[in-house]
Amino acid sequence: MPVPQLPPFPADVHTHPLLVIDYDLLEAGNQQEIDRLWDAATNLGFCLKNHGVQAEVDGMFEMGEATMKLPIDEKMKFEQGDEGSSFGYKAAGANAVDANGMLDTVEFINIAKDDAFAWPSIAHRTYPSTVTSRMESTVIPFVKKSTEINTTILNIFNTKLGLPEGELIKRHNDAEFSGSEARTIKNPKGMSQERTALGAHTDFGSLSFLHNRLGGLQVLPPGIDEWQYVKPLPSHAICNVGDALAVLSGGILHSNIHRVVPPPGAQANYERWSQVFFTRPGNSVILDPLSSLSPVIANAVQRNKEKHSNAGGATAQEWFTRRIKNQRIKNRTGPETWHASRGTEQGRA
């Protein structure tokens, strides 16, 4: 584990509480818990307990620590590049965090779900030895379990959205390549509180399954203009809806605006590690509301006409590539590059 003993999240820092959902109850089909999940997902994000992935998450943190300790020249052999692909290594300072072109401070390693599932064949690219030597013991089990959890949640959303059975899952089919990936993130200790680690954004895909140990994640809830910390709870995952589901659902599900800043209080003296799994639609999926398949979604599109987030019929791959590419500092020409990287934030970030 990267950090054996951590100071607690400061008691005097205001936080935004997320509803805690029990995954065991969801899996058992408990209607009350399903209704609570729906409430949470249509407002802000939620936290998931009893998800059963903690051992794999700890293994991913250990993989991340070994990877980030590699010499920078070695890590750069696996760099994600400037063409809008996310898979591979991203060095600190490779992305902008705002329209002024301030640099991010996080480094991360992204491992494609397709590469994990194709292993030992290569679907998209190769990875450092610290990843490949743990593919079978750690990465594949983490990706598999995270995918199963997100599938359970997508199926619940499918029913609540009034869609015919299997419509959301069809759009997240393992048989088609996608931008789905595992990400292990390191932010160095002792960064100035003025520095944004990871700029304000909505996630690009459908569902994000996030594991935090230290504070630093902040959300901008709808109708509120001040960033609010999310307090990490041990063994709980933070779940966010991303742009793709916001668009497919006609705005019924919201893509949560968030960013990462240095951890508050005494926690700032420690490296901040986070682990995410992003479920994203298959590359060819068109991002338009599924109005023709569900009157619930058709009504929402009518109701939300102005504030409804639209992807203009882009495919998931086009949406994703545009957002990644325009965050890259090497592609920056001015504030317009940042604006071109935006998703469903609607001018709020």
Ligand SMILES: O=C(O)CCC(=O)C(=O)O
């Ligand atoms: O590190 C975190 O807590 C959040 C990371 C995140 O938002 C992302 O990678 O999209």
Ligand SMILES: [Fe+2]
């Ligand atoms: Fe995010």
